[in-house]
Amino acid sequence: MYNHFFQWWKIALAQEERISIMKIRSVKSSDYYAISPLINEWWGGRQMSDMLPKLFFDHFNNTSFIAEEDGHIIGFLIEFLSQSNSDVAYIHFVGVNPVYRKNHIGKQLYNNFFNVIRENNRKVVRAVTSPVNKVSIAYHTKMGFSIENGDIEIDGVPVVSNYDGPNKDRVLFVKNVD
Numbered sequence: 432m433y434n435h436f437f438q439w440w441k442i443a444l445a446q447e448e449r450i451s452i453m454k455i456r457s458v459k460s461s462d463y464y465a466i467s468p469l470i471n472e473w474w475g476g477r478q479m480s481d482m483l484p485k486l487f488f489d490h491f492n493n494t495s496f497i498a499e500e501d502g503h504i505i506g507f508l509i510e511f512l513s514q515s516n517s518d519v520a521y522i523h524f525v526g527v528n529p530v531y532r533k534n535h536i537g538k539q540l541y542n543n544f545f546n547v548i549r550e551n552n553r554k555v556v557r558a559v560t561s562p563v564n565k566v567s568i569a570y571h572t573k574m575g576f577s578i579e580n581g582d583i584e585i586d587g588v589p590v591v592s593n594y595d596g597p598n599k600d601r602v603l604f605v606k607n608v609d
């Protein structure tokens with residue numbers, strides 16, 4: 432009963448006060464040990480944690496961010512500036528605690544990163560997602576990303592088949608940052 436009330440209270444707080452008390456800070460190495468065990472649950476049971484090894488928490492600190500409330504991680508964003516293309520930045524992973532979703536936490540993390548991109552004179556942001564991840568497609572579309580042409584279409588969405596290897600189809604997002 433107490434847990435139920437506590438969960439309700441957290442959701443109510445999320446709707447009323449979330450934005451004002453959330454802080455965004457840079458990622459540090461030790462965040463890996465807090466975030467990695469959460470990933471598969473936050474991705475709805477998909478096995479995703481292997482795609483975010485510790486190296487991302489060690490070598491991309493300047494371009495990756497944590498959203499936290501009272502010291503608790505409620506969202507994160509892992510990105511980097513492309514080493515190969517001096518115009519491009521790449522978003523690797525974004526996740527928000529399911530209890531806190533649709534409160535513009537993901538949006539604030541992205542806007543924070545767009546400022547970093549501008550400071551570094553990058554003009555283009557890229558990201559990819561799996562065609563099954565409809566939430567990611569809706570979120571990126573709302574955040575102003577376009578979907579690049581594919582060789583197949585799934586549920587009306589252009590998809591590049593075998594992009595990440597056999598049977599690993601991907602939706603490719605791109606956004607220009609002024």
Ligand SMILES: CC(C)(COP(=O)(O)OP(=O)(O)OC[C@H]1O[C@@H](n2cnc3c(N)ncnc32)[C@H](O)[C@@H]1OP(=O)(O)O)[C@@H](O)C(=O)NCCC(=O)NCCS
Nearest residue numbers: 524525526527532533534535536537538566567569570573
């Ligand atoms: C994708 C994700 C990070 C979005 O985080 P969020 O904090 O809930 O998103 P926001 O509240 O900032 O939403 C930004 C915009 O996207 C829209 N949006 C977010 N989730 C949506 C959904 N499920 N369906 C439709 N639109 C959605 C919001 O309505 C908002 O639009 P608005 O500015 O017009 O109000 C979150 O759902 C998540 O962690 N999903 C699981 C992990 C994942 O799939 N990550 C992406 C691939 S790496």
